[in-house]
Amino acid sequence: MxxxxxxxxxxSSNSSPGAIPRTSSASSPTSIDLTTLFAxxxxxxxxxxxxxxxxxxxxxxxxxxxxxxxxxxxxxxxxxxxxxxxxxxxxxxxxxxxxxxxxxxxxxxxxxxxxxxxxxxxxxxxxxxxxxxxxxxxxxxxxxxHHLVDPRMAAGRPKLVAAMDLCMNSRLLGLGAMGLDTLAGPPNATLKAVHIERHLPKPSGRPTSRLGAIARHMVWVIGYYLFMDALLATFRRVGGPLLLPGPVGAVKAYSYSSRFIMFPGVLDIEPYPFLVAYAVQACVPGIICGGLQLGYHLAAVVCLSSTFWEVDSWDVDLFDGPWKAQSLIDLWGKRWHQLFRHQFVICSAATLWLLRLPNTPYLLFPLTFLFSGALHSLGELNMSSPVPQPFKLAAFFALTGVACMLEVVFKAITGKRVKGVAGRIWMWLFMFVVGRVAVDAWLDAGVAGCPLLPPGGPGEYVADWMLKYVFHEK
Incomplete structure (x- = not known):
């Protein structure tokens, strides 16, 4: 490798400024590859x-x-x-x-x-x-x-610290509803105390001392670092062509060209190619979640150690067990990070107001995810070519918005929310089938080759152990 x-x-030799992502090598000169239309x-x-x-x-x-x-x-x-x-x-x-x-x-x-x-x-x-x-x-x-109210200032938080927190506090934690986002809780101007917005998890069992809070976040920093380092080190060992920009459908090509043995010397199971593809696909949200959590808890350690931030101001973690989600609305509306939620809501509400359309979930969900797709697609404007195909990213988020709208329709018809075992099956099935569109876009462009953490960490030893006892390439 x-x-x-x-x-x-x-x-560097395979990509140059302005280049267009390569299409599938299986395409014939006379065939029409629709992916090139949306390059x-x-x-x-x-x-x-x-x-x-x-x-x-x-x-x-x-x-x-x-x-x-x-x-x-x-x-x-x-x-x-x-x-x-x-x-x-x-x-x-x-x-x-x-x-x-x-x-x-x-x-x-x-x-x-x-x-x-x-x-x-x-x-x-x-x-x-x-x-x-x-x-x-x-x-x-x-x-x-009007100006914004930080309820912690009444308890002694300096205005400069409140301003710094406002710059970082993308979830607007504790600030209630503001502007066109009227769904988060009580209006900001009326807040007398810190309010945990309804779409955020309610923390429990948190340390009340500063030292205890710092220790809690430090444990998570170490845990997520080890998880990320081990995952990235393993991916570097066996990822091969996925670390480079390649033809459209790199995940499928990799899963059929690579052969692995699970539990070598014990069970010697050779997984089917589609299972290999799903394993690769699962790594992408794992890396996104782990990377953001690592950054969040590290920032919490720094801010709490400075003594300027209150002990409980970093109690609400960034994710709330996405794997526990019982529906797509539960996943995207609560358990996944809510860093951009407020801005997607105000942009959607402004669009509906300009179009003189009612602000209902049937319109708000699709619009919110359209803006999410636009954000992730426009993020590529400063990337060297080949870039992830913007149409695929936009399509994934647009389809997710439609699926969330269908959950709203289901509740309106049946009077019941999508949840339970059936809800979990629906959520996982949708994410593995439709989520593949976004994963293909990123991995086809070689995004997996980005060194999010420096090599040579303890994850290398975990990767060695994994490749020796859990799985290895034939």
């Missing part, structure tokens, strides 16, 4: 020039501290000033002006620098999504008529 250095070299030049449409411009003009992100100050710290400081202003009554004119500055600085940073190395291509996507998320946050703060 190719080493990490060889993979990077092969990827980036078509789907990005008005954004295509921006994509090409960024590929050609954006400077590489290196180790220059001045570049990183302009790229990351300066936009953050601008957002922090705006957050401070929105917590202060009577500053609407000032935060309007600051909002324009914030969005302008973010735009300048995003269009000026990007990672040129192919192995960091996934980071280009992730950073773009963060920039879009923060820009929408800045625009909302510009448009809100």
């Amino acid at each position: 190719a080493s990490g250095e060889n993979i990077v070299a092969m990827a 980036p030049p078509f789907f990005f449409a008005p954004f295509n020039r921006l994509h090409e411009r960024n590929l050609l003009v954006a400077e590489p992100l290196g180790k220059d501290p001045v570049v990183w100050f302009c790229y990351a710290i300066l936009p953050t400081l601008c957002l922090l000033v705006q957050a401070y202003l929105i917590l202060t009554p009577g500053t609407r004119k000032h935060r309007r002006a600051m909002g324009a500055v914030t969005v302008g600085v973010m735009w300048g940073a995003w269009t000026s620098w990007r990672f040129h190395e192919f192995e960091f291509n996934a980071f280009n996507c992730g950073i773009t999504i963060v920039f879009i998320h923060l820009a929408i946050k800045a625009i909302e703060w510009t448009l809100l008529e």
Whole structure:
């Protein structure tokens, strides 16, 4: 199998700025491959020039501290000033002006620098999504008529800490309902105490001391690091062609070309190719969940150790056991991370208002997932080609929105929610069948080759053990 250095070299030689993702090698010259119709030049449409411009003009992100100050710290400081202003009554004119500055600085940073190395291509996507998320946050703060209330300030939280928390608190934890998002709980202006929004899990059994809270988060940091490191190390050993951009349908091709023996020397079971494909597919949400949880708990350790944040302010974890979900609404509306929920809701509500349509679940769910698909697709605008096919990502989220709407219809007809054993079967079946569309888009573009964690960690030993006693390639 190719080493990490060889993979990077092969990827660099196989992809060039502006290139289009390769289509299936099985396609004949006379056949029509529908995937090419939705390659980036078509789907990005008005954004295509921006994509090409960024590929050609954006400077590489290196180790220059001045570049990183302009790229990351300066936009953050601008957002922090705006957050401070929105917590202060009577500053609407000032935060309007600051909002324009914030969005302008973010735009300048995003269009000026990007990672040129192919192995960091996934980071280009992730950073773009963060920039879009923060820009929408800045625009909302510009448009809100009244200031925001942080109920913890009444208990002694300094305004600067409240502003910093507002910048990071994407779930708006403890802040109630604001703006067009009226579903989260009591209106923000009426809050007298911290309110856990109804779509977030209610924490229980949390340590009440600062040292205990830090220890709890530190245990999760270590646990998720070991999980991620072991999973990534194993994937590097056996992933082979999945670590590089390849033909459309890389997962299927890999599952049929690779042969594994489960429990060698004991049971010697050779799994069917479709089971291998499902195992690869399951790794993708596992890595997403593990990576976000690792970052969340690490941030909690840092913030709690600073003593500026209250002990219970980081009690609500980012995920609530997604594998326990009993329906798609349960999965996406509560158990998966809710980092972008507020912005999807306000964008959907604004769209329905502009179209003079009623704000009902039958329209809100599909629109919310359309905006989710748009966010994940537009995240590719700063990626080197080949990029994950935007149409596939958008299609996955659009179909998920339709499926959630069907669950609402089911409840309206039967009076019962989708739940229980039947709900779990429906949820898992949908995610493995339809979720394959998004997984194929990401893995066909070689996103799996991104080194999310540095190699050489303890996960290498776990990978050795797995390949010796659990499964190995024939």
